[in-house]
Amino acid sequence: MVVNQPQPVMESRESDEWGSGICDCCQDVPECCCAFWCCPCFACITTRDYGQCLCLPLLDIFGLIPPAAMSMRVSMRQRYGIKDTMCRDCLFATFCNPCSWCQMSREMKKRNISVLLVGAKHT
Template sequence: MAKTMVQQPQAVALSQWSSGIFDFYNNVPECCYSFWCLPCIACSTAKNHGECFWLPLLEFGFIPPITLSMRTSVRERYHIEGSVLNDCVYSSFCCPCVWCQMSREINIRKESVKFTNRQAK
């Protein structure tokens, strides 16, 4: 017997990045960190996103496929408007800016999640 669907899936509203790709002033120390030690911020951002800490180290010296896939993954997870083409352009020409923006986004989204401990009465 076939199951009937009680509720239709709802479309997810797309949001924007919380900061622009060139918004260095939002977190100057982090942006300096991304320009002076890109592998370090890439690894820590990947870990904060739930990926393998060492994953970004596979890409340095090549076309940035891991930066592209991470940016697309962050965009998909947080339902951020955009396209793979934009992700590819930013990842290819402005890699430190992309990692800095992803780090800011992950930190902002993690701060907005609050857990409460309710005791049963």
């Protein structure tokens, strides 16, 4: 007898575009103000909420192109199936860093996809 277990499937019914533009800060003004006045703190909180290391955005201090912001944008695009380019990710992370973090935060709130991992134990 062969028993096939259902496999977990993560299906997104959302668009393959960003839910908001890079300059749509008016959608969440308090969040935008926090990102503008204290971008490192806001970036750390957003990274933690995304499920990554809290201190990851502090690496952005040491480089010309912010590696954490760029990596987060690419990862978020892959997770949510957003079509965009690494070139645009690089431009937004470098020249519009607070706006980029706000956009990512808004996207996480909009998508709010819970991932449930179920472990099976063979007895």
